[in-house]
Amino acid sequence: MGNSSSVSKFGYVAKQPDSNGEIYFSISEHEIWNKLYSRQINLIQEHAFYQYLEGIKHLNLDDNGIPRLSKINSILLKSTGWQLQPVDCTISFDYFFHLLSNKKFPAAAFIRRSEDFDFVPVPDIFHEIFGHCPLLLNKEYANLSYKIGKLGVKMSKEDQKYLARIYWFTIETGLIKSNKNIEIYGGSILSSYSEYNYATTSELPLRLPFNLLDILRTPYRVDVLPNVYFNISSFEQLQEITEEIIIEYIEKAKVLGDFRSLYPPRDIAKIA
Ligand SMILES: [Fe+2]
Secondary structure, three states: OOOOOOOOOOOOOOOOOOOOOOOOOOHHHHHHHHHHHHHHHHHHOEOOOOHHHHHHHHHOOOOOOOOOHHHHHHHHHHOOOOOOEOOEEEEEHHHHHHHHOOOEEEEEEEOOOOHHOOOOOOOHHHHHHHHHHHHOOOHHHHHHHHHHHHOOOOHHHHHHHHHHHHHHHHHHOOEEEEEOEEEEOHHHHHHHHHHHHHHHHHHOOOOEEHHHHHHHHHOOOOOOOEEEEEEEEEOOOHOOOOOHHHHHHEEEHHHOOOOOOOOOOOOOOOOO
Protein backbone atom coordinates (compact mmCIF):
# COMPACT_ATOMS: atom_id res chain seq x y z
CA MET A 1 0.00 0.00 0.00
CA GLY A 2 1.13 3.59 -0.58
CA ASN A 3 0.75 5.81 -3.59
CA SER A 4 -0.44 3.96 -6.69
CA SER A 5 2.34 2.96 -9.04
CA SER A 6 2.79 0.34 -11.73
CA VAL A 7 6.54 0.24 -10.97
CA SER A 8 7.70 -0.58 -7.44
CA LYS A 9 10.80 0.92 -5.84
CA PHE A 10 12.24 -2.59 -6.01
CA GLY A 11 12.06 -2.51 -9.80
CA TYR A 12 8.98 -4.64 -10.32
CA VAL A 13 6.53 -3.70 -13.05
CA ALA A 14 2.84 -4.61 -12.84
CA LYS A 15 1.24 -6.23 -15.90
CA GLN A 16 -1.88 -4.79 -17.43
CA PRO A 17 -4.85 -7.17 -17.34
CA ASP A 18 -6.79 -7.86 -20.54
CA SER A 19 -10.42 -6.77 -20.99
CA ASN A 20 -11.58 -9.82 -19.00
CA GLY A 21 -9.30 -8.97 -16.08
CA GLU A 22 -6.92 -11.83 -16.85
CA ILE A 23 -3.16 -11.40 -16.42
CA TYR A 24 -0.78 -13.26 -18.70
CA PHE A 25 2.60 -14.49 -17.50
CA SER A 26 5.62 -15.80 -19.39
CA ILE A 27 6.85 -19.39 -19.17
CA SER A 28 9.75 -18.36 -16.95
CA GLU A 29 7.32 -16.54 -14.63
CA HIS A 30 5.15 -19.65 -14.39
CA GLU A 31 8.30 -21.59 -13.55
CA ILE A 32 9.03 -19.22 -10.67
CA TRP A 33 5.54 -19.93 -9.32
CA ASN A 34 6.13 -23.68 -9.63
CA LYS A 35 9.36 -23.49 -7.64
CA LEU A 36 7.81 -21.23 -5.01
CA TYR A 37 4.73 -23.42 -4.70
CA SER A 38 6.64 -26.71 -4.43
CA ARG A 39 8.92 -25.45 -1.72
CA GLN A 40 6.31 -23.55 0.27
CA ILE A 41 3.59 -26.22 0.30
CA ASN A 42 6.01 -28.68 1.91
CA LEU A 43 7.38 -26.14 4.33
CA ILE A 44 4.08 -24.97 5.81
CA GLN A 45 2.39 -28.31 6.50
CA GLU A 46 3.31 -28.43 10.18
CA HIS A 47 2.06 -25.02 11.27
CA ALA A 48 -0.41 -23.77 8.65
CA PHE A 49 -3.96 -23.38 10.01
CA TYR A 50 -5.90 -26.45 8.90
CA GLN A 51 -8.62 -24.41 7.20
CA TYR A 52 -5.93 -22.70 5.15
CA LEU A 53 -4.66 -26.09 3.94
CA GLU A 54 -8.22 -27.08 3.09
CA GLY A 55 -8.52 -23.83 1.12
CA ILE A 56 -5.40 -24.69 -0.90
CA LYS A 57 -7.10 -27.95 -1.94
CA HIS A 58 -10.44 -26.28 -2.62
CA LEU A 59 -8.75 -23.80 -4.98
CA ASN A 60 -6.77 -26.61 -6.63
CA LEU A 61 -3.53 -24.69 -6.25
CA ASP A 62 -0.55 -26.65 -7.54
CA ASP A 63 2.85 -26.44 -9.21
CA ASN A 64 1.32 -26.24 -12.64
CA GLY A 65 1.82 -22.54 -13.24
CA ILE A 66 0.23 -19.36 -11.92
CA PRO A 67 -3.50 -20.06 -11.80
CA ARG A 68 -5.82 -18.01 -13.95
CA LEU A 69 -7.58 -15.35 -11.92
CA SER A 70 -10.91 -16.37 -13.51
CA LYS A 71 -10.49 -19.87 -12.10
CA ILE A 72 -9.81 -18.58 -8.58
CA ASN A 73 -12.60 -16.04 -8.91
CA SER A 74 -15.26 -18.57 -9.83
CA ILE A 75 -14.46 -20.59 -6.68
CA LEU A 76 -14.31 -17.53 -4.41
CA LEU A 77 -17.56 -16.19 -5.83
CA LYS A 78 -19.47 -19.34 -4.97
CA SER A 79 -18.01 -19.41 -1.48
CA THR A 80 -17.74 -15.95 0.11
CA GLY A 81 -18.45 -13.71 -2.89
CA TRP A 82 -14.93 -12.30 -3.12
CA GLN A 83 -13.02 -11.61 -6.35
CA LEU A 84 -9.39 -10.91 -7.13
CA GLN A 85 -8.77 -7.50 -8.68
CA PRO A 86 -5.47 -7.06 -10.57
CA VAL A 87 -3.68 -3.95 -9.29
CA ASP A 88 -0.41 -2.05 -9.62
CA CYS A 89 2.67 -2.83 -7.54
CA THR A 90 1.63 -0.35 -4.89
CA ILE A 91 -1.80 1.13 -4.31
CA SER A 92 -3.13 3.93 -2.12
CA PHE A 93 -4.85 3.22 1.18
CA ASP A 94 -8.01 4.78 -0.28
CA TYR A 95 -8.07 2.37 -3.21
CA PHE A 96 -7.15 -0.56 -0.97
CA PHE A 97 -10.09 0.06 1.35
CA HIS A 98 -12.37 0.78 -1.59
CA LEU A 99 -11.58 -2.63 -3.06
CA LEU A 100 -12.05 -4.47 0.25
CA SER A 101 -15.38 -2.71 0.82
CA ASN A 102 -16.52 -4.22 -2.49
CA LYS A 103 -15.23 -7.70 -1.61
CA LYS A 104 -12.45 -7.27 -4.14
CA PHE A 105 -9.05 -8.48 -3.10
CA PRO A 106 -6.11 -6.55 -4.59
CA ALA A 107 -3.80 -8.83 -6.57
CA ALA A 108 -0.45 -7.23 -7.46
CA ALA A 109 0.02 -8.19 -11.11
CA PHE A 110 3.62 -9.38 -11.12
CA ILE A 111 5.69 -12.25 -9.71
CA ARG A 112 8.96 -11.91 -7.79
CA ARG A 113 12.40 -12.47 -9.29
CA SER A 114 14.41 -15.48 -8.20
CA GLU A 115 16.66 -13.36 -5.92
CA ASP A 116 13.55 -12.49 -3.87
CA PHE A 117 12.44 -16.10 -3.53
CA ASP A 118 12.65 -16.22 0.25
CA PHE A 119 11.14 -12.87 1.15
CA VAL A 120 9.71 -10.24 -1.15
CA PRO A 121 9.30 -6.81 0.45
CA VAL A 122 6.30 -5.95 -1.73
CA PRO A 123 3.32 -8.26 -2.30
CA ASP A 124 3.43 -10.21 -5.58
CA ILE A 125 0.93 -12.57 -7.18
CA PHE A 126 2.34 -15.57 -5.29
CA HIS A 127 1.75 -13.77 -2.01
CA GLU A 128 -1.78 -12.71 -3.00
CA ILE A 129 -2.95 -16.10 -4.27
CA PHE A 130 -0.99 -18.52 -2.12
CA GLY A 131 -0.97 -16.35 0.99
CA HIS A 132 -4.53 -15.02 1.03
CA CYS A 133 -6.94 -16.78 -1.32
CA PRO A 134 -7.23 -20.08 0.61
CA LEU A 135 -8.63 -18.19 3.62
CA LEU A 136 -10.78 -15.85 1.56
CA LEU A 137 -12.96 -18.98 1.48
CA ASN A 138 -13.29 -18.64 5.26
CA LYS A 139 -16.20 -16.52 6.49
CA GLU A 140 -14.51 -14.90 9.51
CA TYR A 141 -11.34 -13.99 7.61
CA ALA A 142 -13.26 -12.68 4.61
CA ASN A 143 -15.67 -10.74 6.86
CA LEU A 144 -12.88 -9.05 8.77
CA SER A 145 -11.32 -7.87 5.50
CA TYR A 146 -14.74 -6.59 4.39
CA LYS A 147 -15.36 -4.75 7.69
CA ILE A 148 -11.93 -3.09 7.50
CA GLY A 149 -12.71 -1.99 3.93
CA LYS A 150 -16.13 -0.60 4.84
CA LEU A 151 -14.69 1.43 7.70
CA GLY A 152 -11.66 2.50 5.67
CA VAL A 153 -13.64 4.22 2.94
CA LYS A 154 -15.37 6.37 5.56
CA MET A 155 -12.35 7.23 7.69
CA SER A 156 -9.76 9.99 7.60
CA LYS A 157 -6.16 9.25 6.60
CA GLU A 158 -5.21 9.40 10.26
CA ASP A 159 -7.78 6.77 11.23
CA GLN A 160 -6.98 4.55 8.23
CA LYS A 161 -3.56 4.01 9.82
CA TYR A 162 -5.27 2.16 12.68
CA LEU A 163 -7.28 -0.04 10.35
CA ALA A 164 -4.09 -0.94 8.50
CA ARG A 165 -2.65 -2.14 11.80
CA ILE A 166 -5.61 -4.45 12.40
CA TYR A 167 -5.20 -5.81 8.89
CA TRP A 168 -1.46 -6.25 9.31
CA PHE A 169 -1.57 -8.07 12.66
CA THR A 170 -4.38 -10.42 11.57
CA ILE A 171 -4.77 -11.00 7.83
CA GLU A 172 -1.03 -10.58 7.11
CA THR A 173 0.84 -11.79 10.18
CA GLY A 174 -1.75 -13.47 12.41
CA LEU A 175 -0.99 -16.54 14.51
CA ILE A 176 -3.36 -18.88 16.33
CA LYS A 177 -2.24 -20.31 19.64
CA SER A 178 -4.19 -23.18 21.10
CA ASN A 179 -2.92 -25.90 23.44
CA LYS A 180 0.60 -24.54 23.03
CA ASN A 181 0.56 -25.26 19.30
CA ILE A 182 1.21 -22.34 17.00
CA GLU A 183 -0.80 -22.27 13.80
CA ILE A 184 -0.43 -19.64 11.13
CA TYR A 185 -3.15 -17.88 9.20
CA GLY A 186 -1.31 -14.68 8.21
CA GLY A 187 -0.74 -14.52 4.45
CA SER A 188 2.55 -12.70 4.72
CA ILE A 189 4.03 -15.57 6.74
CA LEU A 190 2.44 -18.41 4.77
CA SER A 191 3.77 -17.09 1.45
CA SER A 192 7.33 -16.42 2.63
CA TYR A 193 10.03 -19.04 3.21
CA SER A 194 12.06 -16.77 5.49
CA GLU A 195 9.16 -15.45 7.47
CA TYR A 196 7.59 -18.87 7.98
CA ASN A 197 10.82 -20.16 9.51
CA TYR A 198 11.24 -16.98 11.51
CA ALA A 199 7.66 -16.91 12.83
CA THR A 200 7.69 -20.59 13.82
CA THR A 201 11.18 -20.96 15.27
CA SER A 202 12.86 -17.64 16.07
CA GLU A 203 13.01 -16.36 19.63
CA LEU A 204 13.45 -12.79 18.43
CA PRO A 205 9.86 -11.65 17.85
CA LEU A 206 7.40 -11.07 20.66
CA ARG A 207 4.31 -13.28 20.43
CA LEU A 208 1.57 -11.53 22.34
CA PRO A 209 -2.02 -12.57 23.00
CA PHE A 210 -4.52 -10.83 20.75
CA ASN A 211 -5.52 -7.46 22.15
CA LEU A 212 -7.24 -5.01 19.83
CA LEU A 213 -6.13 -1.92 21.74
CA ASP A 214 -2.49 -3.07 21.73
CA ILE A 215 -2.69 -3.80 18.01
CA LEU A 216 -4.06 -0.33 17.31
CA ARG A 217 -1.14 1.23 19.21
CA THR A 218 1.61 -0.88 17.60
CA PRO A 219 3.58 0.51 14.63
CA TYR A 220 4.67 -1.99 11.97
CA ARG A 221 6.87 -2.13 8.91
CA VAL A 222 6.18 -4.16 5.81
CA ASP A 223 9.75 -4.36 4.50
CA VAL A 224 11.47 -6.19 7.35
CA LEU A 225 10.65 -9.26 9.41
CA PRO A 226 8.25 -8.36 12.24
CA ASN A 227 9.30 -7.76 15.84
CA VAL A 228 5.90 -8.65 17.16
CA TYR A 229 3.09 -11.09 16.36
CA PHE A 230 -0.34 -11.34 17.94
CA ASN A 231 -1.95 -14.73 18.65
CA ILE A 232 -5.67 -15.28 18.48
CA SER A 233 -7.05 -18.33 20.28
CA SER A 234 -9.56 -19.18 17.53
CA PHE A 235 -11.11 -17.66 14.44
CA GLU A 236 -14.16 -16.69 16.48
CA GLN A 237 -12.05 -13.91 17.92
CA LEU A 238 -11.93 -12.33 14.48
CA GLN A 239 -15.71 -12.30 14.39
CA GLU A 240 -15.81 -10.41 17.69
CA ILE A 241 -14.00 -7.44 16.09
CA THR A 242 -17.14 -5.54 15.10
CA GLU A 243 -17.18 -2.18 13.34
CA GLU A 244 -18.51 -0.52 16.50
CA ILE A 245 -15.70 -1.96 18.62
CA ILE A 246 -13.08 -0.88 16.09
CA ILE A 247 -14.40 2.71 16.10
CA GLU A 248 -14.53 2.79 19.89
CA TYR A 249 -11.02 1.37 20.30
CA ILE A 250 -9.46 3.69 17.74
CA GLU A 251 -10.59 6.61 19.90
CA LYS A 252 -9.01 4.94 22.94
CA ALA A 253 -5.78 4.29 21.01
CA LYS A 254 -5.57 7.95 19.99
CA VAL A 255 -5.81 9.06 23.62
CA LEU A 256 -3.21 6.55 24.81
CA GLY A 257 -0.84 7.08 21.86
CA ASP A 258 1.40 4.65 19.96
CA PHE A 259 3.79 2.27 21.62
CA ARG A 260 7.44 3.06 21.01
CA SER A 261 8.51 1.48 17.73
CA LEU A 262 10.60 -1.66 18.20
CA TYR A 263 12.18 -1.16 14.80
CA PRO A 264 15.47 0.57 14.05
CA PRO A 265 15.25 3.82 12.08
CA ARG A 266 14.36 3.16 8.46
CA ASP A 267 17.70 4.23 6.99
CA ILE A 268 19.73 1.74 8.97
CA ALA A 269 17.17 -1.09 8.96
CA LYS A 270 18.40 -4.15 7.15
CA ILE A 271 16.08 -5.20 4.37
CA ALA A 272 15.51 -8.90 5.10
FE1 LIG B 1 -1.06 -9.42 1.71
